[in-house]
Amino acid sequence: MISFNLLIAVSLAYVAFLFAVAFAAERRAAQGKTAWLRSSAIYTLSLSIYCTAWTFYGAVGYAARSGLEYLTIYLGPTLVMIGWWGLVRKLVRIGRTQRLTSIADLISSRFGKSTGLGVLVTALAIVGTTPYIALQLQSVTQAMGVFAANSGEVWGPSDLNRSAMWVAMGLAVFTLIFGTRNLDAHERHHGIVLAIAVEAVVKLFALLAVGIFVVWGVAGGLGPTRALIDASAQAQWAPMPSRWIGLIFVSAAAFLCLPRMFQVLVVENADERVLSTASWAFPTYLLLMSLFVVPIAVVGLDLMPAGANPDLFVVTLPLREGRDGLAILSFLGGFSSATSMVIVATLALATMVSNHIVAPSWLNARMPGAVVSGDVRRVVVMSRRISITAILGLGYIYFRVSGGGEALAAIGLVSFTGVMQVLPAMIGGVFWRGANRWGAVAGISIGFAVWAWTQFLPSFGVDAMLSQAVFERGPFGLSWLRPHALFGIEGIDPLVHATVWSMMLNAGAFVLVSVLTFPNPLERLQGAQFVNVYEYSSGARAWSHSAAQAEDMLVMAQRILGSSEAQALFRAEAAAQGKSGLLPDVTPDFLSHLERELSGSVGAATAHAMIAQLTEGAMVSVDDLIAVADEAAQIMEYSSQLEAKSAEQERTARALREANEKLTAVSIQKDAFLSQISHELRTPMTSIRSFSDILRDGEVDDTARRRFAGIIHDETNRLTRLLDDLLDLGVLESGQVQLNIGEGRLSDVLDRAVMASGIDPARVRIERTPAHEGVTLRTDLERLTQVFINLISNAAKYCAAEKPRLRIKVRQTQGATEVDFCDNGAGIPPEFESMVFEKFSRLEDQGKAGGAGLGLAISRQIMTALGGDITYLPGQGGAGFRVSLPAAAAAPAP
Amino acid sequence: MTPPAIPPTPPPRRRTEFLDRGSYRQRRLRDAARLMPVLGAVLMALPLMWPRDRPDQSLTSSGIIYLFGLWAILVVLAFVLSRLLRYGAAAAPGGDAER
Numbered sequence: 001m002i003s004f005n006l007l008i009a010v011s012l013a014y015v016a017f018l019f020a021v022a023f024a025a026e027r028r029a030a031q032g033k034t035a036w037l038r039s040s041a042i043y044t045l046s047l048s049i050y051c052t053a054w055t056f057y058g059a060v061g062y063a064a065r066s067g068l069e070y071l072t073i074y075l076g077p078t079l080v081m082i083g084w085w086g087l088v089r090k091l092v093r094i095g096r097t098q099r100l101t102s103i104a105d106l107i108s109s110r111f112g113k114s115t116g117l118g119v120l121v122t123a124l125a126i127v128g129t130t131p132y133i134a135l136q137l138q139s140v141t142q143a144m145g146v147f148a149a150n151s152g153e154v155w156g157p158s159d160l161n162r163s164a165m166w167v168a169m170g171l172a173v174f175t176l177i178f179g180t181r182n183l184d185a186h187e188r189h190h191g192i193v194l195a196i197a198v199e200a201v202v203k204l205f206a207l208l209a210v211g212i213f214v215v216w217g218v219a220g221g222l223g224p225t226r227a228l229i230d231a232s233a234q235a236q237w238a239p240m241p242s243r244w245i246g247l248i249f250v251s252a253a254a255f256l257c258l259p260r261m262f263q264v265l266v267v268e269n270a271d272e273r274v275l276s277t278a279s280w281a282f283p284t285y286l287l288l289m290s291l292f293v294v295p296i297a298v299v300g301l302d303l304m305p306a307g308a309n310p311d312l313f314v315v316t317l318p319l320r321e322g323r324d325g326l327a328i329l330s331f332l333g334g335f336s337s338a339t340s341m342v343i344v345a346t347l348a349l350a351t352m353v354s355n356h357i358v359a360p361s362w363l364n365a366r367m368p369g370a371v372v373s374g375d376v377r378r379v380v381v382m383s384r385r386i387s388i389t390a391i392l393g394l395g396y397i398y399f400r401v402s403g404g405g406e407a408l409a410a411i412g413l414v415s416f417t418g419v420m421q422v423l424p425a426m427i428g429g430v431f432w433r434g435a436n437r438w439g440a441v442a443g444i445s446i447g448f449a450v451w452a453w454t455q456f457l458p459s460f461g462v463d464a465m466l467s468q469a470v471f472e473r474g475p476f477g478l479s480w481l482r483p484h485a486l487f488g489i490e491g492i493d494p495l496v497h498a499t500v501w502s503m504m505l506n507a508g509a510f511v512l513v514s515v516l517t518f519p520n521p522l523e524r525l526q527g528a529q530f531v532n533v534y535e536y537s538s539g540a541r542a543w544s545h546s547a548a549q550a551e552d553m554l555v556m557a558q559r560i561l562g563s564s565e566a567q568a569l570f571r572a573e574a575a576a577q578g579k580s581g582l583l584p585d586v587t588p589d590f591l592s593h594l595e596r597e598l599s600g601s602v603g604a605a606t607a608h609a610m611i612a613q614l615t616e617g618a619m620v621s622v623d624d625l626i627a628v629a630d631e632a633a634q635i636m637e638y639s640s641q642l643e644a645k646s647a648e649q650e651r652t653a654r655a656l657r658e659a660n661e662k663l664t665a666v667s668i669q670k671d672a673f674l675s676q677i678s679h680e681l682r683t684p685m686t687s688i689r690s691f692s693d694i695l696r697d698g699e700v701d702d703t704a705r706r707r708f709a710g711i712i713h714d715e716t717n718r719l720t721r722l723l724d725d726l727l728d729l730g731v732l733e734s735g736q737v738q739l740n741i742g743e744g745r746l747s748d749v750l751d752r753a754v755m756a757s758g759i760d761p762a763r764v765r766i767e768r769t770p771a772h773e774g775v776t777l778r779t780d781l782e783r784l785t786q787v788f789i790n791l792i793s794n795a796a797k798y799c800a801a802e803k804p805r806l807r808i809k810v811r812q813t814q815g816a817t818e819v820d821f822c823d824n825g826a827g828i829p830p831e832f833e834s835m836v837f838e839k840f841s842r843l844e845d846q847g848k849a850g851g852a853g854l855g856l857a858i859s860r861q862i863m864t865a866l867g868g869d870i871t872y873l874p875g876q877g878g879a880g881f882r883v884s885l886p887a888a889a890a891a892p893a894p
Numbered sequence: 895m896t897p898p899a900i901p902p903t904p905p906p907r908r909r910t911e912f913l914d915r916g917s918y919r920q921r922r923l924r925d926a927a928r929l930m931p932v933l934g935a936v937l938m939a940l941p942l943m944w945p946r947d948r949p950d951q952s953l954t955s956s957g958i959i960y961l962f963g964l965w966a967i968l969v970v971l972a973f974v975l976s977r978l979l980r981y982g983a984a985a986a987p988g989g990d991a992e993r
Contacts, residue, residue: 068957075938078965082972083931085924085979229955236949237957241942248938276979280972287965294958 004151007144010328011335015170018339021198022178022191029190037190038270040277046193046264047282048200050077050255051289052132053139053338054412056203059290061311063297067234072244074290076251078283084275087256088265090430092275094533095266103262103422104352107444110429110530111437112523118356120441121422124448125259125352126391127456128418129345131411133395134402136338137164143315143331150319161400168396171342172389179347180384192343193268199336204288206333210314211292213326214299218317225295232298246496247413253423254416259348260341267348342395350387358383402460414459417499421447424507428514433527435510436519443510447502450486455498458483550583557594569597662834669838676853680722684715725854729839732861739780739865746817747773749781750808753788759796764804766792772810775817779885783862787870790855791821791881798879799825815887820873822880833872920980927975934968 029037036042055073062070080088091106100106104125108118141164145155153159178191219225229235255261269275300313308316314334318326424443428435457465466483474481480488486501519527550570557566567582573593574584584590691708694700700708731737747770754766777784795806801824809820828836839857856870863870863883873880941960944952 067954068961071961075934075961075965078968079931079934079938082934082968083928085927085975086931226955229958230953232954234954236946237941237952237954238946239942241939244942245939248935276976279976280969283965283969283972287962287969291962294954 004148004153007147007328007331010332014332014335015174018195018198019174019177022174022195025194026178026191037194038274040274040281042193042197043264043269043274044278044281044285045197045200046268047261047278048204048285048289049196049260049264049340049344050258051200051203051286051337052341053136053334054132055289056207056334056337057139057143057311057314058412059293060297060300060313061309063234063293064301064310064313067239068237068294069239069243069247070293071290072247073251074286076248076253077255078286079248080252080255081279081282084279087427087430089272089275090533091256091266092269092272094430094530095269096272097533098529101267101355102348102352103257103259103426104356106262106266107422107425107429107440108356110526111425111435111440112520112526114437114523115356117437117440117444118352120444120448122349122352122356124421124444125349125419126394127452128415129259129349130391130394130398131402132415133342133345133392134399135411136342137167137395137399139311140164140167140335140338142309142312143334146312146315146319147327147331164399165396167339168392171339171346172392174339175343175346175350175388175392176385179343179350179388180381189268189347192347193264196264196340196344199340200285203333203336204285206329206336207289207292207314209326210318210330210333211296213321213323214317215292215295218303218321219295219299225298228298228302229294232301234294234298240493242496243493246493246499250413250416250420250495250499253420257419257422257426258345258416259352259419260345263344263348263351342392346388346391346395349391350384353387353391354383358387411459413495414455417455417495417502418448418451420499421451421502421506424503424510428507428510429527430530432514433524433531434514435527436514436517436523438517439510439512439514442513443506443508446509447506450502450505451498453481454483454486454501455494458494550586553586553594554582557597569594658834665835666838669835673839677726681719684719688712688715688719725858729854729858729861732858732865735865737861737865740782741779742781743776743778744781745773746775746777746810746819749777749785750788750819753785753792756785757789757792757796759792764796764799764806767805767807769809772812775810775812777817777885779866783866784885787859787862787883788819788821790859791883794855795821795823795825795879799823801825801878816868817885817887819883819885820876820880821883822873822876823878825878827874827876827879828872830874833874836872837870923975923978927979930968930972930975934964937964937968 025037059070059073062073094100095106098106098109100109104118104121107121108114111117141160144163145160148155148159174195175192178189178195215222215225219228256265296313296317297310300308300310300317303320304310304313304316314330315327318324318330421444424447425435425440428443429440458471460466462468462471471483473479480486482488484490484494484497485492486497489497492500554566554570557569570582570584573590574581577584577590579585691712695705695708695712750768750773759766792806796804799806803824805824807820807822809822811818811820837856837860839854860870866885868883868885870881870883873882938961941952941957946952
């Protein structure tokens with residue numbers, strides 16, 4: 001017969017041992033010896049807080065009532081862990097790069113560091129977890145009650161309450177000491193992690209010991225145990241398919257979403273590599289934890305008196321067999337399960353409460369713009385301590401109010417489905433960049449409401465929270481809102497009903513609202529960070545105010561403004577500050593200037609956010625900004641492409657318009673050409689005919705005859721010249737021209753042209769720059785001379801200035817030699833500019849020109865044949881023509 | 895024509911189309927690792943289809959043997975995969991093929 005006092009003494013010794021372990025771990029960590037604290041074994045064991053007292057004691061009771069269904073609670077997490085590469089690894093990576101402190105932080109941070117979402121998730125977590133804490137207190141006190149009864153004492157409710165209070169207080173002290181010692185960025189608690197790892201070993205050892213004892217010590221081996229199972233009430237395994245699958249899903253989801261699991265899985269993780277070990281080691285742990293559950297249940301049902309609580313078989317069976325030591329070990333196992341869960345859950349919740357509710361309210365309550373100094377730390381630690389006390393107090397009150405018993409036992413799965421409502425936002429946030437804050441708020445709120453209505457409130461029992469009438473006819477007679485038959489669909493298992501509806505409506509609202517609304521810039525930034533965590537996390541560096549800042553700003557600005565613009569901007573700013581190079585000091589002026597520049601490209605809000613993040617952001621690294629900048633650059637590139645396209649279309653349209661104008665003009669000219677040519681031919685012909693008539697009649701004297709013959713001769717020459725020109729043009733236009741390529745100097749060609757044009761140097765002054773004319777040409781020199789003569793004589797003919805002056809300029813450009821002929825005359829009116837190279841185009845009436853207006857047309861054909869070009873140069877203070885020779889035709893003189 | 899003092903932003907990371915055998919094997923192993931939960935879930939749901947016409951069919955004891963056997967196999971597979979998956983291979987050429 002074991003004395004109750006011995007149990008208390010052993011328990012206290014155990015607790016003291018845990019304190020010592022935690023202290024030792026903290027000491028080692030403080031000395032920097034954290035390597036073994038980060039080992040995969042410690043990590044795997046810390047995950048075992050998934051196995052609470054509910055599973056330590058309750059699994060056997062579950063198996064006694066529903067056979068193998070209890071396994072679903074372990075199979076779900078197994079699936080999550082063996083699939084670690086896909087999801088858990090990503091969560092852990094995000095947790096590390098974003099320095100997440102809780103699951104509320106994950107959701108809030110992903111959706112633009114939203115305070116509201118943090119509060120919402122925190123509230124959900126409190127509602128979902130407080131009953132669970134109460135359940136742990138109940139388990140421990142019930143087990144204590146068993147020992148008390150065993151030693152002859154009969155425990156009333158007040159004894160249970162008192163012991164529950166002591167346990168709660170002990171847990172509060174432990175959590176306060178080891179949970180708020182440090183406030184480092186990673187929120188790692190080495191003492192607590194090591195203590196729960198030790199507890200994990202104790203509870204596994206205890207359950208295995210009880211299991212081995214029951215199978216080989218009581219039942220008599222594996223064969224008889226199997227016979228016992230086959231003979232029990234649970235002989236046939238007939239799972240309800242929807243419940244089997246639904247429960248595996250719920251437990252898998254809860255494994256990810258429970259605040260305490262997130263705490264150990266992500267927040268306390270110091271090294272991703274331990275995951276690969278945990279991926280098989282944790283399923284092994286779960287396997288061992290559940291291995292002997294059915295045998296214990298079956299043997300308990302067989303041996304224990306009818307009506308014995310199967311939830312306590314783990315303790316009562318050894319006691320009945322007189323194995324007091326084993327019973328105490330078993331008690332310690334359950335105690336470990338309960339305490340480790342409560343400690344971590346309280347810690348996780350307290351972190352959430354203080355980070356998402358207390359700290360923001362405190363900051364808001366202060367004067368806006370007040371300087372936030374180091375005393376924030378103190379406030380956070382304080383609020384966390386208060387939160388821990390409050391949450392444990394809440395758990396205790398819940399335990400007192402609910403009065404324990406069956407209602408509380410059912411809370412395990414209710415709690416699971418509650419916290420599971422974070423799942424769509426979490427998975428969506430991690431894999432879908434389009435997920436946004438409003439979607440998350442809508443999804444979680446609706447899921448929360450559906451869960452509360454279909455599962456949480458009904459879990460208190462009929463007429464406790466909801467009346468019988470509501471269950472049967474719905475609220476206000478709205479039968480489609482009955483808690484267990486939403487939308488009138490009846491006959492579904494309540495848990496499956498709640499799971500399916502809450503998940504469907506939650507995920508549906510999340511996706512729909514995300515699709516329909518717009519995220520803010522910070523959300524998009526965070527979205528890119530989370531979804532593409534593997535690409536951004538490699539070089540995450542902290543922001544520091546240094547020259548690197550200006551450089552990183554330049555990198556960012558280059559992505560948005562374009563390299564040359566950004567560099568010009570930075571160089572100008574640096575020059576204004578009296579610095580050389582590209583990197584100015586980061587002054588407020590410069591920042592506002594840069595912000596304005598950026599806002600021209602990406603809009604004011606984004607630019608402001610980007611600059612603000614760059615200058616203040618301890619959270620946002622350069623890579624984050626580059627992520628947004630890349631996106632902006634893509635958008636800008638696209639719009640500039642569009643712009644370029646429309647500009648190109650405009651250019652094409654203009655070219656078409658010009659071509660059309662030209663065609664119209666040319667067609668008019670074609671008509672003019674015919675009349676011109678007949679006119680040009682007829683005028684000399686007329687005079688030739690008239691004078692030859694006179695000569696034929698012979699009634700003229702000798703002087704007149706000579707004069708008339710001279711006129712006829714001149715007119716014939718003119719006709720010949722005209723016909724020569726026309727022929728020349730015809731040959732050139734048909735492209736059959738024979739080029740006579742030779743070498744010569746440009747200056748010689750010009751000399752010859754000036755000479756041959758026969759202009760009077762006294763009348764027209766020709767300005768040349770011989771220094772530039774020393775270019776050796778390899779082309780048809782005769783033809784080129786012809787072009788030059790044409791241009792020079794044109795200038796002499798048409799230049800109406802008082803003192804005509806022709807400037808001949810030679811210029812070497814990339815790939816061409818350009819010879820400009822500019823006079824100081826009136827120039828060519830713009831409307832005729834496009835016409836000067838056409839045949840028979842003369843600005844004034846013929847006669848003065850003494851030519852047929854073919855000179856420039858021929859010149860252009862020649863230049864085209866020579867591979868060069870001749871163009872009209874507007875804006876030269878007179879008529880200007882540019883003759884371009886290809887580089888192949890010209891080489892600088894040696 | 896002064897050359898820009900800062901080189902233009904680097905071109906976007908190129909995705910390699912062809913990998914050597916080692917990297918290819920790694921990627922397929924990652925695919926396998928991602929599919930593990932699907933395999934596990936299907937096999938866990940399999941007993942739902944066991945015949946239950948007579949009371950001596952689909953015994954709980956058979957269920958225990960099947961489920962724990964499956965569990966052990968999944969653990970062994972996860973163990974083998976965790977040994978084969980090179981964690982640091984994220985920095986392999988071509989980047990971490992997360993898609």
